[in-house]
Amino acid sequence: MIQKVYDWLDERLDLSPIWRDIADHEVPEHVNPAHHFSAFVYCFGGLTFFTVVIQILSGMFLAMFYAPDIVNAFNSVKYLQTEVSFGYIVRGMHHWGASVVIVMLFLHTLRVFFTGAYKAPREMNWVVGVLLFAVILGLGFTGYLLPWDNKAYFATKVGLQIAEVVPVLGPYVKHFLAGGDIVGAETITRFFAIHVFFLPAILLLLLGVHFILIRRQGIAGPL
Amino acid sequence: MNEKPKQPQTSETFGETAKTKDEISRRQFLTYTLMGTGGFMASMLIIPPLRATLDSVLQKKQEEPMVAVADVSEITDEPKRFTFTLTIDDAWVKNQKTTFTAWVFKSENGDIMALSPICTHLGCTVDWNSNPKYPEEFFCPCHGGRYSKDGVNIPGTPPSSPLAVYAYEVKDGKLYLGKLISRS
Ligand code: HEM
Numbered sequence: 001m002i003q004k005v006y007d008w009l010d011e012r013l014d015l016s017p018i019w020r021d022i023a024d025h026e027v028p029e030h031v032n033p034a035h036h037f038s039a040f041v042y043c044f045g046g047l048t049f050f051t052v053v054i055q056i057l058s059g060m061f062l063a064m065f066y067a068p069d070i071v072n073a074f075n076s077v078k079y080l081q082t083e084v085s086f087g088y089i090v091r092g093m094h095h096w097g098a099s100v101v102i103v104m105l106f107l108h109t110l111r112v113f114f115t116g117a118y119k120a121p122r123e124m125n126w127v128v129g130v131l132l133f134a135v136i137l138g139l140g141f142t143g144y145l146l147p148w149d150n151k152a153y154f155a156t157k158v159g160l161q162i163a164e165v166v167p168v169l170g171p172y173v174k175h176f177l178a179g180g181d182i183v184g185a186e187t188i189t190r191f192f193a194i195h196v197f198f199l200p201a202i203l204l205l206l207l208g209v210h211f212i213l214i215r216r217q218g219i220a221g222p223l
Numbered sequence: 224m225n226e227k228p229k230q231p232q233t234s235e236t237f238g239e240t241a242k243t244k245d246e247i248s249r250r251q252f253l254t255y256t257l258m259g260t261g262g263f264m265a266s267m268l269i270i271p272p273l274r275a276t277l278d279s280v281l282q283k284k285q286e287e288p289m290v291a292v293a294d295v296s297e298i299t300d301e302p303k304r305f306t307f308t309l310t311i312d313d314a315w316v317k318n319q320k321t322t323f324t325a326w327v328f329k330s331e332n333g334d335i336m337a338l339s340p341i342c343t344h345l346g347c348t349v350d351w352n353s354n355p356k357y358p359e360e361f362f363c364p365c366h367g368g369r370y371s372k373d374g375v376n377i378p379g380t381p382p383s384s385p386l387a388v389y390a391y392e393v394k395d396g397k398l399y400l401g402k403l404i405s406r407s
């Protein structure tokens with residue numbers, strides 16, 4: 001059945017070259033855990049992407065239950081957590097996933113560093129990777145405020161105070177991020193918009209560049 | 224990938240091809256295993272969010288209590304608007320005071336009728352005697368829906384069923400209203 005639908009579309013749209021280009025390529029021996037078990041370290045990039053997909057999916061569903069507002073935010077999260085069946089799982093996916101993304105990203109970075117995969121001609125992808133790291137940390141920081149509980153509130157105060165000590169620009173950066181003098185109504189709407197619109201858009205763009213560069217340059221050779 | 228070998232293989236070598244109809248080839252086995260695992264992982268990802276999203280559909284409605292709305296002595300044979308307030312839990316907005324309206328009158332046989340003001344066409348709010356062209360009728364401004372005094376829709380206007388009535392009860396000279404009963 002699926003084969004028939006595929007054949008029908010393939011006949012008209014010539015799909016095979018497209019997905020072949022994306023998916024059908026050699027996995028070199030030195031990155032294949034079936035050959036050398038230690039090659040599992042090459043999986044961390046893919047695992048990072050997988051957890052990012054989980055974050056995006058669970059985040060889209062969280063957004064259906066979440067009200068970005070100082071009066072309702074906490075109650076809406078509590079409602080999902082305690083009254084909607086399976087709600088605590090949806091929130092749990094996003095909550096734990098947020099940490100897993102950062103762990104995976106870090107392990108991926110370590111692999112790239114210790115295999116020297118950042119060297120010429122792949123310097124640009126290292127730069128893109130560092131930007132991705134910044135975006136993910138930004139997602140973690142802005143998302144953390146959203147439940148609007150004590151932990152969220154004080155973590156954001158601390159984060160903003162850290163930003164404030166940057167020479168010259170610090171106070172402006174803090175004021176800009178908070179959207180005012182206090183961590184309050186305008187902070188939560190601002191963080192929400194950054195968390196669900198701005199950063200995910202930048203994230204997807206950077207991921208696109210990251211993957212195109214990998215396809216262009218291939219996986220770095222063995223040690 | 225290598226082409227499948229043409230000649231049948233012995234069991235000592237890897238069996239690329241199925242020997243009989245019931246056996247599956249190595250390639251098929253791997254395909255099924257990978258698709259099964261992938262499908263399992265994908266469903267773990269998607270089932271909880273879908274179940275949570277469907278929760279509002281699957282949840283039972285709260286029972287509506289009977290509330291005192293008016294003194295029976297206030298009720299005449301002319302429809303009068305009475306409002307009453309229920310405290311409603313709307314998801315995370317708890318204890319929300321919400322006002323409802325009923326058009327109440329005594330019908331010809333002396334029974335009390337309490338009509339819902341919600342137009343059965345597409346849900347706007349009807350008003351009694353509000354359109355000078357249609358006196359002694361309920362009129363809906365949205366698309367010109369009309370109902371006679373007992374709430375029955377007038378043929379040729381958009382609504383296709385009568386206004387719903389509230390379940391009611393008279394106790395100690397007071398009118399109590401309960402849940403809405405739709406009529407067809
Ligand atoms: C790599 C990407 C992401 C990371 C690291 C991340 C991180 C976080 C964190 C740490 C929280 C606080 C959760 C808690 O403490 O329970 C959060 C909340 C939230 N996130 Fe994300 N997020 C990501 C992507 C997204 C996306 C793409 C969306 C929507 C399209 C989204 C929507 C939300 C919403 C609505 C909340 C508030 C609900 C809650 O706190 O449970 N997130 N996020």
Ligand code: FES
Nearest residue numbers: 342344345363368
């Ligand atoms: S909603 Fe009342 S006539 Fe259409």
